[in-house]
Amino acid sequence: MKKFTSVKDVANIYDLVNDALVLKRNPLGYNEIGKNKTLGLIFMNPSLRTRLSTQKAAVNLGMDVMVMNIDKEGWALETRDGVIMNGTTVEHIREAAAVMGQYFDILGLRSFPNLKNREEDYNEDILQKFITYSGLPVISLESGTLHPLQSLTDLITIEELKTVKRPKVVLTWAPHVKALPQAVPNSFAEWMSAAEVDFVITHPEGYELDPAYTNGATIIYNQDEALQHADFIYVKNWSSYHQYGQVLTQDPSWLLTNKRLEITNNARIMHCLPVRRDLELSSEILDGPASLVIHQAANRVWAAQTVLKKMLETNY
Numbered sequence: 001m002k003k004f005t006s007v008k009d010v011a012n013i014y015d016l017v018n019d020a021l022v023l024k025r026n027p028l029g030y031n032e033i034g035k036n037k038t039l040g041l042i043f044m045n046p047s048l049r050t051r052l053s054t055q056k057a058a059v060n061l062g063m064d065v066m067v068m069n070i071d072k073e074g075w076a077l078e079t080r081d082g083v084i085m086n087g088t089t090v091e092h093i094r095e096a097a098a099v100m101g102q103y104f105d106i107l108g109l110r111s112f113p114n115l116k117n118r119e120e121d122y123n124e125d126i127l128q129k130f131i132t133y134s135g136l137p138v139i140s141l142e143s144g145t146l147h148p149l150q151s152l153t154d155l156i157t158i159e160e161l162k163t164v165k166r167p168k169v170v171l172t173w174a175p176h177v178k179a180l181p182q183a184v185p186n187s188f189a190e191w192m193s194a195a196e197v198d199f200v201i202t203h204p205e206g207y208e209l210d211p212a213y214t215n216g217a218t219i220i221y222n223q224d225e226a227l228q229h230a231d232f233i234y235v236k237n238w239s240s241y242h243q244y245g246q247v248l249t250q251d252p253s254w255l256l257t258n259k260r261l262e263i264t265n266n267a268r269i270m271h272c273l274p275v276r277r278d279l280e281l282s283s284e285i286l287d288g289p290a291s292l293v294i295h296q297a298a299n300r301v302w303a304a305q306t307v308l309k310k311m312l313e314t315n316y
């Protein structure tokens with residue numbers, strides 16, 4: 001595996017899930033495979049789970065890890081080509097990424113969208129430039145459009161805990177006060193469309209995701225109708241794709257409560273975290289037996305470790 005930026009980079013998603021579950025049972029079973037190899041984790045935006053779980057995964061494989069919050073600790077980065085750098089930027093992405101290519105063996109990058117210019121965000125310009133100029137195998141730690149490590153984690157969690165062969169999985173929009181990226185729902189939709197599940201998306205009108213990711217999913221605008229007989233419910237806010245980056249509503253009736261879950265098939269509730277309590281998801285669900293959020297966060301390690309192991313096996 002040369003890059004992990006989308007489900008399209010994966011030959012067989014269930015091979016990855018099986019590998020992850022093997023690593024979960026025996027975390028240190030391959031603790032020599034990364035010896036003398038260095039993982040560089042570059043963050044242009046905040047992170048708790050992605051940063052810590054990927055670091056832990058690398059250490060489990062015997063790798064060294066370097067982490068840099070480049071937005072705070074690095075030189076101000078110029079990402080555009082063909083500009084005279086007489087403003088506030090100090091270092092061009094061409095040199096910065098090429099230098100990292102000299103220090104690391106695998107590069108992880110987190111680069112959020114700006115939510116102002118859809119074309120710029122959906123071109124994945126920064127991620128693509130890091131891939132090109134570093135010359136390294138690259139793992140997306142969440143990009144402008146996708147969060148594949150999270151989605152692999154989510155698939156692992158569903159496979160581990162499903163009680164029927166083909167579960168019904170519902171992705172539901174939830175209220176929020178801020179404009180959030182579409183990366184997690186895009187990515188979840190992309191992976192669920194490739195998985196053996198019945199996949200439904202529910203959101204208020206105006207929150208349709210990019211059809212490139214939702215092709216094949218059933219979209220239902222009535223949340224109660226969508227939740228009927230659900231086995232897993234994935235809760236997430238996102239801002240509008242069509243009215244790009246806009247918060248069109250904060251309708252609190254979309255907040256899930258235990259009462260609302262009565263129409264489901266004892267659904268388990270998922271969220272990638274961080275979550276705003278009683279705005280995005282109710283405390284009674286987060287603190288109750290249906291919640292899988294901590295289980296999901298724990299599984300982030302096995303998703304990252306599986307991808308790193310695949311890269312170490314195929315690139316060296």
Ligand code: CP
Pocket residue numbers: 046047048049050051142150272273274
């Ligand atoms: N779910 C997730 O990616 O968490 P962080 O933003 O804390 O890494």
